Amino acid sequence: MANDINPDHLRELVLAHISDAKVEVKLFSGDDHFEMEVVSPSFAGKSRIAQHQMVYAAMGENMREAIHALALKTRTE
């Protein structure tokens, strides 16, 4: 169960790393193509690349294997 990748699990992973985030995740195709929007004050002053890297870091190894595609949007508010 712990290895199950689903939208709820991905949301928890982001929240574990970026605790003030508002996260919306949904599947957009199959069971491993996800769409995610992360809103967090922690992104303030950071480049888009740095913001996305924070989210990718939260996903950890899942980015390499379990997640086939992740369409990501980040904003500060």
Add this chain to the structure above:
Amino acid sequence: MTDTVQQQIEKLVNDQDIVLFMKGTPQFPQCGFSQRVAAILDGHHVSYASVNILLDPAVREGIKVYSDWPTIPQLYIKSEFVGGCDIIVEMDESNELAELLAPFKNSDS
């Protein structure tokens, strides 16, 4: 070994103004995200070098280390990592990409 791949990637991004690491080629993209970024570049009428990472597993893994970025495609302009598909689409919609690409526009288009 890893160093060699990193040096190879560094040379690729330094040798050309615009380099797109993608799955497949601009003519025959093999992933929707790669296809989207190639189409955006084509729409701006710029010439760019493309690297099909599916042909070389070492580059495929190495490029992720090089930029600390887990996904393909990856766009580099003047040796600098600009972003993956989501960021390029956002920058295209906000006109930031047009500004960034302006110096490289083909004069005959």
